[in-house]
Amino acid sequence: MKDAHVEVFIEEARELLAELETSLLELKEAPTDGELVARIFRALHTIKGSGAMFGFDEIADFTHGIENTYDLVRSKKMAVTGHLIDLTLAACDAIRGMTGDAPPDPAKAQTLHEQFQELLLKQAGADPDGRGISGLKVAGAEIADQGHEVTYRIRFRPDRDIFATGTNPALLLSELGEMGPCKITAQTNDIPFLDDIDPESCYVFWDIVLTTARGENAIRDVFIFVEDRSELKISVIDLPAEAEDTSYKKLGEILVERGDANPEALQQVLGAQKRVGELLVSEGHVSQDRIVSALAEQEHVREMRARRASQDDAAATIRVPAARLDRLVDMVGELVTVQSRLSALAARAMETDLALVAEDVERLTAELRDNTMSIRMLPIGNIFLKFRRLVHNLSAELGKELRLTTEGGETELDKTVIEKLGDPLVHLVRNSIDHGIEEPAARLAAGKPQTGHIKLTAEHAGANVLISISDDGAGISPEAVRQKAIARNIISPDAFLSEKDTLGLIFAPGFSLAQSVTNVSGRGVGLDVVKKSIDSLGGAIDIENRPGAGVTITLKLPLTLAIIDGLLVRIGDAFFVIPLSAIEECVELSREDVGEAHGRNVVTVRGEMVPYIPLRERFSIDGEPPAIEQIIINRVGDHRVGLVVDQVVGEHQTVIKSLGKFYRRIREISGATILGDGTVALIIDVPQLVRIVDEEQNLLR
Numbered sequence: 001m002k003d004a005h006v007e008v009f010i011e012e013a014r015e016l017l018a019e020l021e022t023s024l025l026e027l028k029e030a031p032t033d034g035e036l037v038a039r040i041f042r043a044l045h046t047i048k049g050s051g052a053m054f055g056f057d058e059i060a061d062f063t064h065g066i067e068n069t070y071d072l073v074r075s076k077k078m079a080v081t082g083h084l085i086d087l088t089l090a091a092c093d094a095i096r097g098m099t100g101d102a103p104p105d106p107a108k109a110q111t112l113h114e115q116f117q118e119l120l121l122k123q124a125g126a127d128p129d130g131r132g133i134s135g136l137k138v139a140g141a142e143i144a145d146q147g148h149e150v151t152y153r154i155r156f157r158p159d160r161d162i163f164a165t166g167t168n169p170a171l172l173l174s175e176l177g178e179m180g181p182c183k184i185t186a187q188t189n190d191i192p193f194l195d196d197i198d199p200e201s202c203y204v205f206w207d208i209v210l211t212t213a214r215g216e217n218a219i220r221d222v223f224i225f226v227e228d229r230s231e232l233k234i235s236v237i238d239l240p241a242e243a244e245d246t247s248y249k250k251l252g253e254i255l256v257e258r259g260d261a262n263p264e265a266l267q268q269v270l271g272a273q274k275r276v277g278e279l280l281v282s283e284g285h286v287s288q289d290r291i292v293s294a295l296a297e298q299e300h301v302r303e304m305r306a307r308r309a310s311q312d313d314a315a316a317t318i319r320v321p322a323a324r325l326d327r328l329v330d331m332v333g334e335l336v337t338v339q340s341r342l343s344a345l346a347a348r349a350m351e352t353d354l355a356l357v358a359e360d361v362e363r364l365t366a367e368l369r370d371n372t373m374s375i376r377m378l379p380i381g382n383i384f385l386k387f388r389r390l391v392h393n394l395s396a397e398l399g400k401e402l403r404l405t406t407e408g409g410e411t412e413l414d415k416t417v418i419e420k421l422g423d424p425l426v427h428l429v430r431n432s433i434d435h436g437i438e439e440p441a442a443r444l445a446a447g448k449p450q451t452g453h454i455k456l457t458a459e460h461a462g463a464n465v466l467i468s469i470s471d472d473g474a475g476i477s478p479e480a481v482r483q484k485a486i487a488r489n490i491i492s493p494d495a496f497l498s499e500k501d502t503l504g505l506i507f508a509p510g511f512s513l514a515q516s517v518t519n520v521s522g523r524g525v526g527l528d529v530v531k532k533s534i535d536s537l538g539g540a541i542d543i544e545n546r547p548g549a550g551v552t553i554t555l556k557l558p559l560t561l562a563i564i565d566g567l568l569v570r571i572g573d574a575f576f577v578i579p580l581s582a583i584e585e586c587v588e589l590s591r592e593d594v595g596e597a598h599g600r601n602v603v604t605v606r607g608e609m610v611p612y613i614p615l616r617e618r619f620s621i622d623g624e625p626p627a628i629e630q631i632i633i634n635r636v637g638d639h640r641v642g643l644v645v646d647q648v649v650g651e652h653q654t655v656i657k658s659l660g661k662f663y664r665r666i667r668e669i670s671g672a673t674i675l676g677d678g679t680v681a682l683i684i685d686v687p688q689l690v691r692i693v694d695e696e697q698n699l700l701r
Contacts, residue, residue: 009054010099016043017092018385024085024092025388031080040088041070047095049305059098062109065116066091078119087115089389149180149213151238151304153258153297156223157205157231164200167226173206175222180212183300185293205231207258207293209300211238238301254294261290322415325376332365332372336653337674339365344675369653377559378418380458380467381409386422387429391454394433401440401451402433408458413465417537417557421467424530428469428553429454431527436473436551446548448472460559464539464581467555475547478502485511500638503543507531538579538670540637540687566673567632568652568681569645571616572623575681577654577673578643582634582686586648589629601699603631603642611699612642613689618668636690641699643684656683667692 020043027036044067051059066088072078091112097104154176158169173184184206191203210219216234223232255261339361346358384406395402413421437443437452444450455470478499485491485505497505505511509528534541539557546552558564558581566577585605589612593603602611612631615621631642656671670685693699 006054009050009056010101012050013047013059013095013099014101016047017095018382019043020047021089021092021389022385024088025392027080028082028085028392034074037070037074037080041067041074044070056098059095062091062098062113063095065113065120069116069119072120084119087112089392091116149211149304150215150236151209151211151301152216152219153233153235153237154208154210154219155205155231155233155258156208158202158226159229160201160203162202162226162229165226165229169202169204169206172222172226173208176208176210176219179214179218179222180210181300181304182208182210183296184208185289185296187287187289187293189287189289207297209237209297211300211304237297238304254297255290258290258294260294325415329372329376332369333656335365336369340653340675341678366653373414376415377412378415379409380411380413380418380465381406383418383422383425384409384456384458387425387456390426390429391433394430398434399439400433400437402437402454403451404454404456406456411458411460411465412559413458413557414559417465417559420533420537421555421557424533424555425456425467425469427527427530429456432469432471432473432551432553436471436475438474442474446474461556465557465559467557468552470550470552472550475549475551476503476506476543476545477547478545481505499545500543503545506543507541535688538685538687542637564654564656564683566652566654566683568649568675569630569632569643570647570649571619571645572621574619574621575649575675575679576615576645577652577681577683578632578634578686579654579683580651582636584633584635584640587631587633587642589631589644591627605633605640608640610640610642612644613693613699614644615684616644616646618689618693634686634690636687639690641686641690643686643689652681654683 020040023036023039023043027033027040030036044063048060048063048067051057051063069078069084073080073084078084090108093102094105094109094112096102097109156169156172158167162169176182177184185208187205187207188203190205191197197203212218216236219234220227220232223230339358342361343358346355387406388404391402391404394400432454433452437454438446438448440450443452453472455468457466457468457470459466481502482491482497482505485502485508486493488511490505490508490511491497507527507530511527531541534555534557537557539555542554542556544552544554558579565580567580567583569576569578587603587605589603597603601614602609604610610631610633616623616625626646629644629646630648631644632648633640633642652673652675654673657673659666659669659672668685668689669682670688671683673681673683675681690699
């Protein structure tokens with residue numbers, strides 16, 4: 001079993017890589033967008049730092065070179081090119097392999113590493129200041145003025161005669177330590193042999209790393225009386241924005257940046273097997289004290305970043321394993337059932353005090369249910385992110401120019417629904433690109449832009465979410481669909497189908513309009529999988545065909561699969577629940593209405609003929625129906641269909657329970673729930689029921 005912290009890192013890496021890919025593809029269209037570059041740099045920075053912290057040194061080292069490249073892009077010293085974008089996208093795949101999320105390819109990773117190093121070498125020498133400390137200094141002063149902590153590097157080298165003025169450097173360092181967390185390293189390399197020491201001279205200087213919100217001026221105030229007789233250097237080396245990464249610069253970078261080692265000496269030892277610090281000391285380039293000081297700086301910055309990161313995480317969000325959240329939802333579901341029993345008991349007992357308690361419990365349970373369900377809600381944009389990479393890859397594979405836009409990414413959907421929605425959406429997007437979008441030459445000939453447009457949108461619609469996949473391609477030819485369905489024996493040659501039903505054949509098992517099997521399509525399994533997946537979610541699919549102008553496929557999905565609002569009905573001694581989301585109204589059905597229909601299951605509702613399904617007959621429930629029955633009219637696709645029951649009991653907060661493997665073949669029933677008195681009520685899957693009856697009896701024709 002993997003360590004829990006490693007699991008957290010891998011989960012975070014998945015999210016960062018998805019965000020990184022999206023930003024890269026956006027940057028390809030807007031290569032001068034500084035905000036996109038900054039977003040990419042932050043994602044790389046975080047992956048590198050988190051990887052180092054959790055023991056993924058391979059990821060940290062690999063990402064470091066990419067981060068350096070984008071640091072040059074960020075400072076406008078390197079231009080964004082298509083080659084750079086493609087390299088970075090390939091690097092994302094390599095990082096996935098290092099986390100175990102994809103098949104690892106060490107040779108490819110090494111090749112990518114060398115390619116990024118080549119880019120850096122071409123730019124070598126263009127930026128003698130490295131990270132641009134002067135820019136950090138200005139930004140640090142502004143941030144410190146706003147009360148945020150900033151980390152400074154301070155070198156204090158007092159005059160040799162400082163003791164003669166009555167000044168004690170130790171007191172100055174102590175005062176500095178009161179300003180915030182700091183590490184102080186004494187540089188003793190200049191101390192002469194004992195015979196040569198002047199007891200009234202100061203041979204030591206100090207390197208200090210200080211994290212404070214007081215600002216640079218406050219630091220200088222500590223040394224105000226000795227600054228004119230001392231060497232005092234203050235540099236900003238870390239800002240709050242870097243808190244998401246607990247790593248820091250490498251030892252050699254610190255030494256060169258401080259002026260303790262020259263770049264040439266560092267370059268000489270980089271290829272050696274020993275540690276850089278050991279070589280620099282052994283070859284006389286740097287003193288041991290300077291190495292100790294640089295290591296202290298590394299450690300201090302890492303500690304401060306880790307502290308800030310933990311504080312930010314604690315204040316903003318916490319990560320909870322999905323299993324715990326699912327268990328919480330199950331417990332809330334049980335509580336809803338118990339609350340329902342309490343309300344029923346209070347109603348029977350007719351005790352005022354008990355009724356008041358039951359009302360309070362009902363109110364609190366409803367609030368708890370809503371809050372718990374809101375925790376499970378995730379933005380659909382989490383799925384939309386990965387389609388930019390998919391469209392980019394298919395564009396190159398199929399030789400088509402494509403553009404993807406999204407709307408409504410903030411629309412929230414239950415975690416369980418989102419988990420099951422990824423594959424169906426992938427099939428639909430691939431289908432739109434392969435079958436919908438024409439070749440560039442064909443688009444130009446039709447008077448269309450050369451670049452095809454794929455659009456993903458999401459929006460709330462009552463207790464449902466509508467997700468649409470649109471393209472501006474050639475549309476669907478109903479006649480081509482019909483001929484292909486006949487050729488594959490899906491329908492008979494003499495079958496009469498409406499245009500809507502004909503278009504629905506594209507979701508039939510084994511159906512495909514592709515002329516040949518390719519890596520993208522042609523096997524007739526994609527849209528069949530989509531249909532089964534959406535049906536299993538209790539959703540519906542609608543097709544809007546615009547011949548010559550494109551297709552829009554809309555998925556209608558429930559917000560959640562755990563707890564729903566339903567209408568409790570009774571037939572004989574049996575209870576059923578009908579989801580409220582599809583119900584439009586309830587009307588009465590008398591014996592006279594049945595007689596006027598002359599044996600047909602239809603009723604006239606305000607001038608409209610509405611077919612209905614007598615559930616007593618459908619479910620073979622014994623007994624005589626009442627003189628006046630109730631028709632629950634539901635909206636199923638473009639049709640209104642009634643369900644006839646004996647009695648409408650009322651609204652019911654329904655906790656969905658699985659029926660178990662022995663009842664999985666009963667397609668008309670989607671689950672069960674437990675009522676307040678312990679009775680089991682079955683939940684009717686209205687779309688499935690209507691579809692089955694229509695196939696058997698031509699209900700809707």
